[in-house]
């Protein structure tokens with residue numbers, strides 16, 4: 181199929197312009213309708229916005245993730261990791277990555293994570309100032325998750341949080357150059373910190389955390405092992421932390437019935453988390469380069485094309501999702517692409533699907549009157565991850581909350 185050259189109408193803000201980054205969805209919908217495979221003159225990249233096309237390209241080995249990372253808007257010199265490699269190297273790195281994030285690793289930290297969720301909620305209840313979903317829920321939860329995976333004692337959590345936050349600017353291809361340079365330094369500091377920590381565990385004979393098994397795996401060189409660790413932090417810490425605020429924005433305006441179901445029915449809670457990830461994909465794009473000309477559903481791209489699978493657009497494609505802009509908490513099936521698809525599918529999807537439903541269910545059980553802010557919160561003008569500037573919480577009863585629309589008109 182040929183691809184017609186079209187431009188966004190003047191009435192729509194480009195999704196990468198500052199205002200468009202805050203609300204990219206109108207432009208995405210227009211592209212989906214008029215040019216689902218679109219050469220974007222603003223970025224020089226091909227934006228693939230249709231669900232069928234995104235899903236196909238993420239599963240298609242003719243699109244290189246290694247080149248896609250290298251071709252990002254700036255060279256962030258991330259360490260080699262599974263996300264910056266293609267087969268056969270990719271599989272060689274991903275298989276040991278299972279020692280950190282696979283089912284056995286997850287089972288080994290499940291009880292600890294359950295305690296961590298309660299500890300995060302205890303600390304929330306103790307706050308004397310106005311609590312914030314990102315600062316007081318998402319951030320400590322994400323750090324606790326990595327604390328369990330890496331075997332970090334509680335007194336290391338503040339140092340790890342500082343490093344993880346500083347290194348996370350590497351996620352966003354639009355980061356201004358000066359900040360990006362600081363982010364690269366932070367990524368180096370994070371890698372050295374993790375290296376020293378892994379050596380410390382080894383020296384103490386501490387094999388309790390999943391990190392110990394990964395660090396001991398002789399299929400990996402030291403740099404490759406550290407590359408997996410820093411990819412996990414840079415790719416996972418902030419998206420996990422921010423998903424809590426993004427999710428509560430959609431969830432809190434819901435009727436009490438939905439809250440009750442979320443608290444009482446773990447299956448419902450899991451569906452609900454998937455739906456929240458669909459609506460606000462924290463990682464809205466996956467970057468690839470076409471190694472040859474490829475026909476996709478809705479258009480074709482030439483060899484060498486720099487392509488963005490626009491996950492955030494695909495997740496609201498009306499051809500696949502009815503009421504795509506509404507929260508349907510028990511949506512089934514829900515073939516969203518928030519965790520990617522194909523060879524690079526998020527290695528931590530099961531972990532995220534375990535910890536977030538637990539957090540939300542216990543949060544709402546403990547604070548049944550939990551409310552968000554009265555005024556709509558602002559989105560950061562970042563591309564990756566999609567995140568709110570803040571999401572203040574009120575733990576007790578008060579006035580009506582403000583938030584996006586649900587399928588039930590609540």
Ligand code: HEM
Nearest residue numbers: 262263412416419420423463466518519520524526527528
């Ligand atoms: C809500 C939170 C998260 C979301 C939405 C998310 C999403 C994603 C997406 C979209 C990809 C694929 C990127 C691509 O194909 O270019 C990915 C890959 C990956 N994610 Fe996550 N992620 C999350 C949390 C995490 C966490 C907490 C970790 C680690 C503890 C993690 C580890 C990884 C790894 C290692 C990969 C690379 C897999 C590969 O290349 O084979 N993610 N994630």
